[in-house]
Amino acid sequence: MKWQGRRKSRNIEDLRSQGRKAGSAGGIGGIGLIVILVAGYFLGIDVSPLLNGQTGGGAVTESAGITPQDQQAAEFVSVVLADTEAVWADIFPQQVGTQYDPATLVLFKGGTQSPCGGASAASGPFYCPADRKAYLDLILCDDAG
Numbered sequence: 001m002k003w004q005g006r007r008k009s010r011n012i013e014d015l016r017s018q019g020r021k022a023g024s025a026g027g028i029g030g031i032g033l034i035v036i037l038v039a040g041y042f043l044g045i046d047v048s049p050l051l052n053g054q055t056g057g058g059a060v061t062e063s064a065g066i067t068p069q070d071q072q073a074a075e076f077v078s079v080v081l082a083d084t085e086a087v088w089a090d091i092f093p094q095q096v097g098t099q100y101d102p103a104t105l106v107l108f109k110g111g112t113q114s115p116c117g118g119a120s121a122a123s124g125p126f127y128c129p130a131d132r133k134a135y136l137d138l139i140l141c142d143d144a145g
Helices: 030-043 066-093 141-145
Strands: 012-014 060-062 103-108 111-114 119-121 124-126 135-138
Touching: 012 066, 060 103, 066 119, 103 111, 119 135
Parallel strands: 012 103, 103 135
Antiparallel strands: 111 119, 124 135
């Protein structure tokens, strides 16, 4: 597919240069954190993946430099998204009887917070209905390539 030089979507929010945002264990307060730790201990579940990098009240915890490969992947995703939006804009009125309202695609690197919880490459791409945004860590493009 020849994608370079084609129209890109405007519905992209690029958070890649902001780095991984830390939160309080995905928005869990102190009591919730204690409950998770105790439950993990008694159930024999390792909760450290849930807690890694999740303290510090929103500070940037890792640098997220954008490489030329990262930028190329973002441009590719933007072109594919523009094509997808064009197709759905044609199909929706015909088959659903309403206009297509495209979601915003949030690109991030490492991790970020959404109203639906923490986002990382481990969670994979997902759609959050609370803010009507889809989240994608472009590290998945590195893994696929």
